[in-house]
Amino acid sequence: MAFSRPAPLREELARALPDRPFEVAFWDGSTLPATNGSSLTTFRVKSPTALAHALRAPGQLGLGRAYVSGALDVDDIDAAIDVLDTWKPPALDTSAKLKLAAAALRSTGFIAPPKPPQAELVPQGRRHSIERDKAAVRHHYDVSNEYFSLFLDDTMTYSCAIFSRGAKTLEEAQWTKRELVCTKLGLKAGERVLDVGCGWGAFAIHAAKEHGVHVTGITLSEPQAQEARKRAEAAGVSDQIEIKVMDWRELDAEPFDAISSIGMVEHVGSGNIDNYVAALYDFLKPGGRLLNHGIGRLRWNDPEAGPFSERYVFPDGAPLHVSRILQAVEKSGLEPTHVEGFRTDYAETLKHWADRFDANLPRAIELGGEERVRVWRLYLRTARRGFETGFLSVFQVLATRPS
Template identity: 45%
Template sequence: MQDAAQRLKTLAEQLVGAPLPVRIRAWDGSEAGPPTAPALVVRNRRALRHLLWKPGELGLARAWVAGDLDVDGDLYQVLDALAEFIWERDDNARSLRQSLRDPEVRAAVRSLLALSAPFLPPAPPPEEMRRHGRLHLHTKGSDRRAISHHYDVGNDFYELVLGPSMVYSCAYWESPDGTLEDAQRDKLGLVCRKLGLKPGMRLLDVGCGWGSMAIHAAREYGVSVIGVTLSQEQAAYARKRVAGEGLTDRIEIRVQDYRDVRDGPYDAISSIGMAEHVGSERYLEYANDLYALLKPGGRLLNHQIARRPQADESAYSVDEFIDAYVFPDGELAPVGSTVALLEKAGFEVRDLESIREHYALTLRRWVASLEARWTEGQRLTSPGRARIWRLYMAASALAFEHNRIGVNQVLAVKTPETGASGLSLRTRDWRG
């Protein structure tokens, strides 16, 4: 009898206390749910074992990465429909505990256990970051391993997703109909203008990626740039690009931790999409180090994703899927916390610009690029890795659109004792 889908739907609705807004399609060919809705495809019993052995987001992630769980239809529509069940984890955990007191729900769980047989723990997908506790976060060694996990997955794969700009951070859009290349160029130009770059200045680009900011600043503004990254693959790619642009006399790319940079002072520092890797326990150290590397009057442009503040900050926990598969040890903080720590380090914060909607547009373009060349993307990395990137970028686009997370450019100055910041009286003249 082909009834697995209906049994799964019934159990899920009992647990969450609401009708499922998507169809369920099971491995036995059965379907249940709204006939015109996109389908959540449970390809095999192993998907259930992932969920039963690791209930919650990590179990779902493992089933997705392994290819045991899939979507037939618009991925954004499915994620949007399931958002309240995926992201409102505290409410869901409470609802689950309450539901399990119901004898009917307990009976349904027993039915699910029988449906998932043989009840053996499935191995996590090989793309999952292996760790031994979280006691020693953000040491130089652990940061190097985390960065390698995320970035050393193949430059060709990133080229496919990011396009020729090779910029892996929020673009700056004039309109939703613009090109990704133009929007990324405009973002780099905006950063350079906010930093007040002029010929002869020294710029430190922290987390320089594949060298795009360094090349733009040196070529368009005549500055000398030191770019630092922990990724060997990024550094090799960036050096090749620098040589191709004929800028080796003005740009040096190093595989180096920002904490080991000792050749200041610099006129300006750009940190674009890097500070999310620093961690809350190390953030003041990060701010202090960058402050020390700037000359008096020097500027920092800190471009960073932020989360919404919680009523109980002590209860905040990292996203299990992101931590295991995307950005190991990454942490998001409210923008107010970031500004406070920059000020505590001595910076004068002069401008904050939220560009949240811009990141949603950027991510949707990256997802479209990956989906358009899906077979090639899987070949360039691995099927599991391609599935990770598609899911996390699509889910992140929705998170930005719904204001669950944001992204901000914070301009801070190491204001000298004279109080002369060096900024124009009409600060936002940099908009051009």
């Protein structure tokens, strides 16, 4: 295929963006240099397909598709995120936008509209129905257990670690988090605990081993459940732990003394949060305790999630404001007793995860493919930036069912 020359787009970009702290390199070897004399990063348009993606879905989704497919690349992801966070592009009127689109069309020549990357998921069915939630969660988690082991700690704890209480390593910080949840719940030997969204069983194993409780864990991922059972057996607590593959709406069990919901509420959604907390109320004995640990948005004017995260990272994921969680807690009849935020701890956790993931890129590509690895390298960094800049935080909300 003979590619067209990018000159029309390059010239139009130069007019539309007169102040550029970055360089743009095109597939024919030509460049649009930075205007400040020192480029902070280089965006590489490696083929006209990148422009075709942007034209087909203008905005974040089209650029995301171009990046995931490999048609658009950057030489330094962290520097590129810095640029996008700090650079203030000029406002473009309708005329300028049309000129850019026309220039992009002239630069691509004739090219068939590209298909979305294979790593993209468009959820089907009613939002937050049981079947759609299962598909969304499995899209994120069912890569392989080994894939997640490339960046998580030895216990496979996939939620915010706590460094602010003296931990020096990721392993120490995750132990601190799990023990803090047990302490807040006031677990006593022989009690029955429900772990909603139990993952690979890290909290269930910790609670059983360190506090002598019996734990029922539920997850939507069969590979997670299989690994959790193996880990419980290796830890010598398989007789205290039961792992089930089911949605929280499918659980039928006797009331529990305590419930942990760690990194689960983000998948529930604003339309289901009241039903979710009401169900947890019903799962508790009178006097029972609930610890909800989840990501929350801090700014009211920001959307729940952008289109890139919706299609590639956490389909249907919805970080809610902590006030919305508390409202659901109060509406259910539970009494909130303590709220604590760990924003900077999650930023530090994501730094450790990103560094570990980058140290294992060849194996990650073997397991998940290049598209998914590109998604995850970007996701781990943009998530960290969200916690650093005050877009996101993570909160532990402790509540009790009145006696």
